[in-house]
Amino acid sequence: MNKCNIIPIFVPHMGCPHDCIFCNQRKITNFKDALDEFDIRKNIENYISYFKNKTIPIEIAFYGGSFTGLDKNLMISYLEIANDYIDRGFVNSIRISTRPDYISKEILDILIKYKVQTIELGVQSMTQSTLDLNNRGHNVECVYESSSLIKKYKIKLGLQMMVGLYGDTIDTVINTAFELCKIKPDFVRVYPTLTIRDTELERLYYSKEYMPMSLEDSIYLCKHIYILFKYYSIPIIRLGLQSSDNISEDGDVVAGPYHPAFRELVESSIYKDFIEYYISFFDIKNDFILECNNSEISKIIGNKRLNIKYFKEKYNINIRIKTLTLEKNILIFNKNIVYINDFIDYYFNKNILRRIDET
Numbered sequence: 132m133n134k135c136n137i138i139p140i141f142v143p144h145m146g147c148p149h150d151c152i153f154c155n156q157r158k159i160t161n162f163k164d165a166l167d168e169f170d171i172r173k174n175i176e177n178y179i180s181y182f183k184n185k186t187i188p189i190e191i192a193f194y195g196g197s198f199t200g201l202d203k204n205l206m207i208s209y210l211e212i213a214n215d216y217i218d219r220g221f222v223n224s225i226r227i228s229t230r231p232d233y234i235s236k237e238i239l240d241i242l243i244k245y246k247v248q249t250i251e252l253g254v255q256s257m258t259q260s261t262l263d264l265n266n267r268g269h270n271v272e273c274v275y276e277s278s279s280l281i282k283k284y285k286i287k288l289g290l291q292m293m294v295g296l297y298g299d300t301i302d303t304v305i306n307t308a309f310e311l312c313k314i315k316p317d318f319v320r321v322y323p324t325l326t327i328r329d330t331e332l333e334r335l336y337y338s339k340e341y342m343p344m345s346l347e348d349s350i351y352l353c354k355h356i357y358i359l360f361k362y363y364s365i366p367i368i369r370l371g372l373q374s375s376d377n378i379s380e381d382g383d384v385v386a387g388p389y390h391p392a393f394r395e396l397v398e399s400s401i402y403k404d405f406i407e408y409y410i411s412f413f414d415i416k417n418d419f420i421l422e423c424n425n426s427e428i429s430k431i432i433g434n435k436r437l438n439i440k441y442f443k444e445k446y447n448i449n450i451r452i453k454t455l456t457l458e459k460n461i462l463i464f465n466k467n468i469v470y471i472n473d474f475i476d477y478y479f480n481k482n483i484l485r486r487i488d489e490t
Contacts, residue, residue, distance in 0.1 A: 135190045138222070151255075151267055153324055239286070248287055261299055265298070292320075305487065345388060358483060392434065406442070407442075
């Protein structure tokens with residue numbers, strides 16, 4: 132994905148006819164009311180002034196709720212505001228997020244007219260029983276249909292999924308990721324399920340009908356999902372909810388695998404497995420030097436140096452990190468060059484393909 136500066140405009144729960152049991156958009160986005168035109172323009176202009184590098188494209192993103200479920204005139208009025216900034220050369224494009232069952236040819240004709248270049252669909256699960264238990268209000272088939280229609284209009288397609296929903300299992304989550312891969316979106320977002328205050332999921336949690344995933348289990352499962360998308364060359368543009376005043380351990384998260392650096396934890400877990408595989412492959416018995424790109428150091432070391440401690444405790448091996456001008460995802464073990472993509476292939480075939488075959 133090319134780098135892009137995003138101007139977020141939140142329309143919390145507007146246009147959405149359902150109360151999914153995990154959802155409280157007002158808590159998640161920290162916005163209580165829809166913005167009027169003055170507020171929208173002020174927000175856009177503030178962001179434009181923040182962006183210092185004028186060579187990076189700017190995109191207005193309508194997040195929250197279901198944008199295409201808005202009253203048509205209201206939706207068009209929002210798009211007209213965004214288009215004013217495109218026509219004046221301040222903004223390059225528009226993206227919107229919506230539900231899979233709120234896509235049609237009529238809607239896409241409007242979106243194309245107003246220069247929408249990216250649509251994100253909140254899929255969440257590709258298992259019908261999970262969709263029903265979470266009150267999603269649509270079926271699996273409409274995900275395939277709406278995705279196909281969006282692609283026919285040559286609009287970039289993003290798909291969002293959640294991990295650890297009410298009724299989920301390891302296999303339903305992996306099945307969802309695999310089905311999304313078959314659709315071949317341009318990118319995905321992956322969110323661990325958090326129990327947010329003032330939701331039905333909170334009631335189920337306190338009545339012991341729903342057990343949130345632990346942080347450790349969520350990292351383990353998201354590691355599989357991460358590798359699955361990597362195997363099929365689908366970019367993961369977000370893994371874990373973005374921290375805000377509300378979305379934090381001291382905010383409105385009642386339970387669930389929240390961590391402000393969730394993606395880093397998942398990637399560190401993958402690097403631990405990656406390094407361990409090659410310690411065995413090269414039959415390394417003693418301390419060694421691991422050379423890498425500077426940007427990979429934190430993933431190799433792990434949160435609170437957990438990876439380094441793991442190898443010391445399990446193998447009595449000290450790893451010394453040395454940075455070189457290498458491409459990302461390449462490591463050198465005592466002068467042996469290894470590629471993480473080779474490990475991704477190995478891990479997929481050994482640990483994930485079997486689960487896909489079983490679902």
